[in-house]
Amino acid sequence: MAAPEPDPAPAPPEDRETPGAPTPPAHRSSPALRASDADRERTATVLRDAGGDGRLTVDELDGRLDAAYAAVTRDDLDALVADLVPAGTHSVAAGADPAPGRVAVRGGDGGSRWLVAIMSGVERAGVWRLGRRCTSLSLMGGSELDLTHVEFDDQDVHLRVVCVMGGAEIRVPEHMNVVVSDFGFMGGNDVRVGHAQPDPGGPTLHLHLVSVMGGSNVERGPKRSRRERRELERRDRERLGRGG
Secondary structure, three states: OOOOOOOOOOOOOOOOOOOOOOOHHHHHHOOOOOOOHHHHHHHHHHHEEEEEEEOHHHHHHHHHHHHHOOOOOOHHHHHHHHOOOOOOOOOOOOOOOOOOOOEEEEEEEOOEEEEEEOOOEEEEEOOOOOEEEEEEEEEOOOOEEEOOOEEEEEOOOEEEEEEEOEEEEEEEEOOOOOEEEEEEEEOOOEEEEOOOOOOOOOEEEEEEEEOOOOOEEEEEEEEOHHHHHHHHHHHHHHHHHHOO
């Protein structure tokens, strides 16, 4: 008579996930980091620089700026500049590659010393060089001086802006040290530069404003498009709505 066959070995318990149990740490993915306003501004600066040197068309720049100001996470921002920064560069949004950097100083006397607008206008933008001492004169005219990508002849540069029945618009980069003195007679000067010396030990612009029946406006950061200004105003309204 044949011996009875032994019972089969019990099958190992199935690796089932208990409903409601937390996912084991080894299988849990890290959440995407939320973007801050400073992250969005750093990314927007990289985009504007790319538009300024022709790597983005006007339409591409507008579209990416819209997406940057609407971005929720840093990954969203990094995707917008992935084809604009060198491979292996750390996250622009995280601030590892801030822009713009310290103002460049090139020794010598090759910088501009006079900028004159008499019943006309003067405009300077892009990469240009400012002499140790420069005078901008607007007589019944106007001047637009964008120092976002300027180079200095020296560590300390003095720019005298004189407006007589005229006006001047001056933009300085975020990290430039700016020391302002001003005088107005039947006119005025509007200066909004925030912290005067954000780059201790860096090059310094000594800005001397003289306005007679005219005025000068000084602001930090590149000139924003109408679309960007509307987006910033919308965000300010949202902050006020949240009580902060």
